[in-house]
Amino acid sequence: MVQNNMINGVFLDAGTLGPDLDLSPMRKLPINWQFHDFTAPEQTVERCQSAQVVITNKVVLDAHTLSHLNNLKLICIAATGMNNVDLKAAEQQGIEVKNVVGYAGSSVAQLVFNVLLELTTHASQYNQLVSTGKWSESQSFCLFDYPMIELTGKTMGLIGYGNLAKSVEHLAKAFGMQVVIAEQKGAGTIRPGRAPFEQVLKEADAISIHCPLTDGTRDLFTASEFKQMKSSALIINTARGGIINELDLIDALNRREIAGAAVDVITTEPPDRDYPLIVNKPDNLIITPHIAWATLEARTRLLQLLVSNITQSLF
Ligand SMILES: NC(=O)C1=CN([C@@H]2O[C@H](COP(=O)(O)OP(=O)(O)OC[C@H]3O[C@@H](n4cnc5c(N)ncnc54)[C@H](O)[C@@H]3O)[C@@H](O)[C@H]2O)C=CC1
Numbered sequence: 001m002v003q004n005n006m007i008n009g010v011f012l013d014a015g016t017l018g019p020d021l022d023l024s025p026m027r028k029l030p031i032n033w034q035f036h037d038f039t040a041p042e043q044t045v046e047r048c049q050s051a052q053v054v055i056t057n058k059v060v061l062d063a064h065t066l067s068h069l070n071n072l073k074l075i076c077i078a079a080t081g082m083n084n085v086d087l088k089a090a091e092q093q094g095i096e097v098k099n100v101v102g103y104a105g106s107s108v109a110q111l112v113f114n115v116l117l118e119l120t121t122h123a124s125q126y127n128q129l130v131s132t133g134k135w136s137e138s139q140s141f142c143l144f145d146y147p148m149i150e151l152t153g154k155t156m157g158l159i160g161y162g163n164l165a166k167s168v169e170h171l172a173k174a175f176g177m178q179v180v181i182a183e184q185k186g187a188g189t190i191r192p193g194r195a196p197f198e199q200v201l202k203e204a205d206a207i208s209i210h211c212p213l214t215d216g217t218r219d220l221f222t223a224s225e226f227k228q229m230k231s232s233a234l235i236i237n238t239a240r241g242g243i244i245n246e247l248d249l250i251d252a253l254n255r256r257e258i259a260g261a262a263v264d265v266i267t268t269e270p271p272d273r274d275y276p277l278i279v280n281k282p283d284n285l286i287i288t289p290h291i292a293w294a295t296l297e298a299r300t301r302l303l304q305l306l307v308s309n310i311t312q313s314l315f
């Protein structure tokens, strides 16, 4: 508990919640706020120096930064992923860290199926062919340029089985897919209802990644994992960049070791203009700019949960 008449709070990257989200529920809390749209790494310490509560969506709070923040009592992450905060260093300094859980299930599952359907049905690529006149030039009433694949009866492999994976499972079953849930790679025992990681690689027609980025999941998918997958398999990463090795993904897609991929998250966001995954983007890769969470409905829930996280900890 902090004496509430003295609380200084900083929101380091309020701009990341979008221009259309009304932040007044947070502004109304009895906290002496400083809201910044974005914060560069070199501005972080100075901006947080007198704060007892700091809110960050994607600004990095590493051990070095935290070591300068002696007043800090609470970090509220305006997201589910906590990989931008050094949790061990925070714990050692007695700083409580809270994230927002369970706000984005519908939204993320919708994006997963949007890209899965694009990779299997190619509606926007066919739409493009119509716009460029290929349909008008055709002798047949329909085109066959992109092979259409039915999802019913196919197997969806889930990596991580928390809130988001369960929402994806729900939609997968509605499409008539079988769902296999991967046990953590290297686990000695396989929990009921789970399958060994390597078995999921071999069996899945589509893999959807929903685990956090940690030391244990960094580079979980490299050349070796892609080689174990079916050549017809698809992989979708809406979790975090870094879980898939991006250079290995480019190779696997170019060599058609797997059939396609979609990533909503990459290792460096936003990317530089010469980011390898983008400049060398294979035609069987879809990249979206970290939008899976970004429906207004999900962001509205996120804000409510963020306010409730702060209130529960401080008041
Ligand atoms: N693209 C986007 O817009 C969004 C991305 N995310 C990302 O999705 C991740 C998952 O979110 P939720 O499902 O809500 O989290 P969650 O905490 O409910 O589920 C994560 C699951 O991953 C499992 N896990 C942890 N380490 C693992 C490992 N080594 N191997 C396999 N599974 C492991 C956990 O046991 C848990 O079941 C977040 O950590 C975040 O990075 C979250 C929201 C939006």
Ligand SMILES: O=C(O)C(=O)CO
Pocket (backbone or CB within 6 Å): 057, 078, 079, 080, 081, 082, 104, 293
């Ligand atoms: O909630 C998350 O983890 C996201 O990636 C969206 O910011």
